[in-house]
Amino acid sequence: MVLREAFRIGIGLPPTAISYRILRYLTSLQSAVIAEMEVxxxxxxxxxxxxxxxxxxxxxxxxxxxxxxxxxxxxxxxxxxxxxxxxxxxxxxxxxxxxxxxxxxxxxxxxxxxxxxxxxxxxxxxxxxxxxxxxxxxxxxxxxxxxxxxxxxxxxxxxxxxxxxxxxxxxxxxxxxxxxxxxxxxxxxxxxxxxxxxxxxxxxxxxxxxxxxxxxxxxxxRTLLRAGVPPTPRFHHVEYEPSPSLITSVPSLGPNPRPSSVSAFKITQNQLNTLRAKSLKNGNKTKYSTYTILAAYLWRCASKARGLLYDQPTKLNMAINGRPILRPPLPASYLGNAVLLTSSIALSGDLQSEPLINTIERVHGALQRMDNEYIRSAIDYLETLPDLTAIRRGAETYRCPNLCVISWMRLGLHAADFGWGLPIHMGPANIVHEGKIYLIPSETDDGSLSVVACLETSHMKHFEKHLYEGLMSVDKIKARY
The missing domain is CATH 3.30.559.10 (Chloramphenicol acetyltransferase-like domain)
Incomplete structure (x- = not known):
């Protein structure tokens, strides 16, 4: 019955649109079931x-x-x-x-x-x-x-x-x-x-x-991450400055944020290859990491989905593991926080109009500056602040018009076998802040991943549309028309 109704919904739509519409319908049914769960x-x-x-x-x-x-x-x-x-x-x-x-x-x-x-x-x-x-x-x-x-x-x-x-x-x-x-x-x-x-x-x-x-x-x-004496920051640390506020003609809602929701979107290995091919256009030979390409792409998609004004500044925050970057490196076994944010700021209009490779270069530059000297400078900069709680990361760090892309691709999340087999799923149970996106590896090791995004509810369908349209190969785009 459910599948029959799902296929009825998809009648007359292009193949890719059918799959998205069916997925959305099935997800709505699953949500209704989950809502009845009692623990x-x-x-x-x-x-x-x-x-x-x-x-x-x-x-x-x-x-x-x-x-x-x-x-x-x-x-x-x-x-x-x-x-x-x-x-x-x-x-x-x-x-x-x-x-x-x-x-x-x-x-x-x-x-x-x-x-x-x-x-x-x-x-x-x-x-x-x-x-x-x-x-x-x-x-x-x-x-x-x-x-x-x-x-x-x-x-x-x-x-x-x-x-x-x-x-x-x-x-x-x-x-x-x-x-x-x-x-x-x-x-x-x-x-x-x-x-x-x-x-x-x-x-x-x-x-x-x-x-x-x-x-x-x-x-x-934890003393391995003490600041220098005296602290001597050597760089401008934009990542710890306040994130841009939303430029809007709509009256402010005050302390009450707009409703947000969470959706998960699967990206296949073929779709990742399509995105990577776009990064190699115009003779570019730089091999960017999957994270670099995805972070840039998701930043563009979110800017489009949110309908941001052309002159709206938007900040992309990216969480970076400092352990292997520091000199000498911190071992993976270090117990504590060794994650830092690196940031890139751009105008929404530039992100939406420039070639994808330009956005990738923005992200690549922000990631490349995260070397040992920059991380030590960041720790020293924090030491000079009178109140660290004032810059503690909260909703205002990530929410619209800004974004934070966090990768769990290398955490070994699916290795926790307690003696009865590996998990069939591992991921966040909830996402607290609007504007956060997690990249979660597939448990089947097929090269796919999930993009788990928390965005304003009114933006989510637009985000899905832009996400998948940009992942279509040229042949598939031609087949739609």
Missing amino acids: NVKRSSMICPAQYTPTERQWVSNLDMVMTTYHVAMLYIYKPNGSADFFRPQVLKEALSRTLVPFYPMAGRLGCDENGRLEIICSTEGVLWVEAETTSTIDDLGGFTPGPELRKLVPTVDYSGDTSSYPLFMAQVTAFRCGGVSLGIGTQHTLSDGTTASHFMNSWSEMARGMSQITVAPLID
Whole structure:
């Protein structure tokens, strides 16, 4: 019945338009199913390190300080493998307790030093563990698009109290009626970035599989990212300046933002090849990274979809892992935030009218300047500011007319095998800020990826249109007419 109706909707449309219209129809049906999902918590507890760990107060770096203070919610989905002890909570809890020994800061709490600066209190108070169940099935989740319903699969905390009142790491195992499970985690962003979160999850899964110790121990020394004495910034750090505001004739809505929504768009290997071919036009021989090309392309698509004025400045923020860039390099095992933003600012009209290669060059230039000297200068610049909380990344950093493109392509997200197989899905459970776009690798390793975008609801259909039109090959464009 559903498929018959879907094909009825597609009658008379070009092939590509049919697929998009059908996908949109099926997604609306899936959303209706997800809206009925109820998650019932059966039990919760605090999991502490299995052995003695240091009790200390850890200084946090400037890169930790500028991060948002909420938990980043990530979701893993696993289908049943027929095992009688599939995702047995006791196995996961014991493995988690053992993993917290080398990762002991994660069992602590946030606090403040005598000057009011955030610090991590390694107190072994533990991480939050939740066991839950739902009458829904994994198939009911549809395309795993982040949103309020998927957020039910990750623990929540009350942020209205003191920062020392909530755990820095949370995990929730939810059993589905079909026998599958989800593992939702929340990692406080002052504590770590995505690289550390992925390292922790993969280490936890190793312990659950019965390993006596984790393969790679975390490096716990945030002083490696201390500013110079005295701090001597050498560059102009536009990435920490306020993002451009929206030029509009529409009266301001004040503190109430326009409604936003999240959609996920699959991009195939062939479509990526089409986009890459466009970057090689006019004799250009520079080999740009997939991220560079996509970030430039998505910036253009968003500017068009938002209907920005020609003279509207727009800022593209890009999250860069500084570990391999620093000299000497920080190891991937560094526990903390080593992610920095690099930014490019342009007029919307220029982005919409210039050849794609020009936009790619803008992005490439912003990425290329992120060398050891620039990163050290950024850390020193932050040290000179009287109040780092004033530039902490929030909604105003990313929202229209600006954009932030974050790649999870190299985090090893699908490697977390707890002994019952690899996840069939891994991605954000929700996206807090409008203007954020995540690039998520395919779990099938077929070269495709998902573009998961949070934009104003009124802009989303236009974004989809511009996204896929630009990914069509010349032959397919001719076939439409």
